[in-house]
């Protein structure tokens with residue numbers, strides 16, 4: 001089986017990835033803005049005789065100036081191992097697309113031109129005579145549409161034909177004066193029989209006249225160079241004079257522009273000008289001077305509102321489903337330890353994460369719409385002025401929004417920023433854009449501590465607050481660590497496109513599958529691990545001690561009235577620690593002193609019911625037992641670090657476990673509170689348990705901490721890879737932790753003061 | 756001398772020259788801002804920090820600073 005490797009090259013947003021998908025049925029990422037693909041990706045296809053490998057590359061406007069993503073393409077074109085180039089062009093913007101084509105034609109590789117978006121071109125009344133174009137260029141040009149799959153098979157056939165034939169030089173013709181000079185040089189090379197492997201005389205001549213480094217490197221060491229130099233100087237002099245310009249780059253650019261223009265007049269005919277006007281009309285509203293920003297903010301608000309309220313409905317079902325599952329399975333298992341592992345470990349942990357799938361789906365649908373309609377670059381346009389004030393670049397918007405989904409692709413998306421400092425700065429604050437994995441924490445806490453009708457607003461506020469913190473952090477970093485010049489902001493605004501339902505469905509579906517997979521593997525293991533280290537070692541002494549106490553209480557139940565005092569006293573002996581009654585569980589350790597009087601009052605009231613006391617003792621027992629487990633001991637060890645923020649040790653542990661992946665925070669809370677809360681298990685939801693055990697101030701501090709602290713380890717690893725610097729990675733870790741701690745501290749203290 | 760930052764909304768103009776350092780010039784050119792090209796400012800942001808221009812078959816957003824680098828001549 002023969003193999004053909006194809007490099008898909010073209011300007012940004014012309015549909016390279018879409019075409020690769022159309023050809024091979026792969027699922028590369030597609031979006032309607034420049035810079036969707038930032039890393040090369042492979043799609044594979046088998047025909048009868050060939051195994052075809054399509055290398056999808058980041059788009060680039062020209063081969064010369066580049067940002068990090070464009071560098072990937074340039075490097076692959078120069079050093080990569082491929083058999084031919086498929087240059088993808090946007091038929092609706094032919095002339096500008098041809099500018100890149102002219103540069104590619106000079107590379108002297110086998111090449112096929114795919115005139116993509118034929119469906120759009122037809123609608124807009126743009127007709128391209130592909131046969132004429134093929135003749136003029138001596139390169140096959142095929143009209144295709146990735147969307148309708150028109151001509152896709154023909155394209156594949158053409159690729160194979162071109163691959164099988166020997167390389168035929170393309171006909172790129174320059175202005176007559178330049179051609180004259182090229183001929184002089186070519187004749188000289190012919191006379192001297194000067195060969196360079198794989199290049200024709202004309203190509204060497206072009207390389208010399210355009211002062212291409214690669215060609216010079218070869219020619220320069222040759223004795224012939226002595227004779228060649230005056231001829232070249234002469235030729236260049238003529239060209240400069242003719243073009244009235246003495247910069248070779250500018251000369252080349254003008255030659256290419258003239259060629260592209262000339263070609264267009266021959267092959268392109270436009271019968272009506274319509275499509276632009278639709279986009280302009282929509283833009284007149286969406287990026288309107290006064291309306292633009294309010295509309296943007298409204299759309300974001302609506303998204304988070306929907307995320308909460310719409311997600312709420314199936315969430316209830318899922319939670320009930322898992323509750324039922326836990327009970328049903330629990331009943332069939334006799335072994336206590338196994339039952340606890342499955343019910344309190346696996347079902348509580350995985351269930352608490354899966355419960356948020358509906359919210360995640362809505363959020364990702366919103367992001368998918370932003371990516372595929374073309375609104376992304378409009379938002380960047382609207383926010384550029386604002387961002388600029390904070391030392392950020394309008395283009396930073398794309399990685400930042402990607403960050404609302406997941407930090408890993410967001411770090412990669414920062415490649416589209418040309419300036420290294422802008423790029424690093426953007427990467428530093430991507431973490432402030434709360435990723436999808438943090439959404440469960442927010443939904444859980446917003447639902448627990450706020451009324452249902454404002455919880456959506458709270459969710460929106462959390463995201464906005466995170467983003468604002470990010471901007472402030474950017475400003476601080478800009479004037480300290482990343483001082484530097486402003487990078488110009490120049491960005492193409494694609495036309496609006498209606499994404500196909502299939503594409504949207506797929507984007508959301510693949511994200512959801514990923515989430516489910518994570519829940520089924522990583523979260524499952526983490527939940528089991530957390531369950532194990534929070535259940536062992538078992539401590540029989542505590543069990544017995546409390547067992548005895550409870551029995552004693554039960555025995556005295558009939559004569560309760562007289563014996564109350566005593567039992568309260570004995571309880572205080574054994575547990576001077578913080579959580580005395582379920583209600584007091586809210587009081588975090590640091591606050592024990594302050595609220596002590598309240599505790600006594602409550603106890604006095606509760607003294608009336610022996611049952612309550614027994615329940616309290618049960619809870620206390622669980623609490624004590626858990627504190628003696630591995631996790632409890634670890635939690636106690638980190639408690640001092642988190643105590644000033646009002647976190648109990650469980651929250652501390654959950655925070656740290658979130659370093660593995662942010663979803664783990666919720667699953668850990670799920671397991672810990674499921675284990676510790678067996679007493680009032682009568683279908684209390686995790687939300688209720690949280691509400692009962694955590695004070696408002698602590699909860700808000702927790703949200704703030706989760707909002708800011710380090711993205712998960714996987715993301716940090718990607719950060720390191722993209723930033724290529726240990727120093728910056730360490731800085732990121734310290735910066736995020738310090739900021740998170742300080743902000744959480746402030747939140748906690750302020751809320752304590754006002755409440 | 757008029758540059759792109761000075762022309763009114765919806766006024767048509769022809770690009771005469773681009774005077775910017777190499778990198779920016781290349782970028783502007785590769786986005787289609789060539790000498791002789793007709794352009795039109797179609798939208799401006801609130802404080803006119805950023806403008807959207809239409810040229811040929813595409814639209815480009817740029818800041819006022821960058822627009823200053825593009826010399827134009829008003830078209831009738």
Ligand SMILES: Nc1nc2c(ncn2[C@@H]2O[C@H](COP(=O)(O)OP(=O)(O)OP(=O)(O)O)[C@@H](O)[C@H]2O)c(=O)[nH]1
Pocket residue numbers: 010011012013014015016017018019029030031032033034035036037038057058059060116117118119120144145146147148372497
């Ligand atoms: N109507 C129509 N739209 C298309 C066609 N091909 C691509 N698109 C749309 O054009 C946009 C860009 O497609 P991509 O495949 O992401 O473009 P790309 O060239 O890979 O872009 P970068 O990776 O950013 O360089 C998407 O919104 C596609 O849905 C086509 O043949 N017809």
Ligand SMILES: [Mg+2]
Pocket residue numbers: 016017018029030036037056057058059
């Ligand atoms: Mg792509």
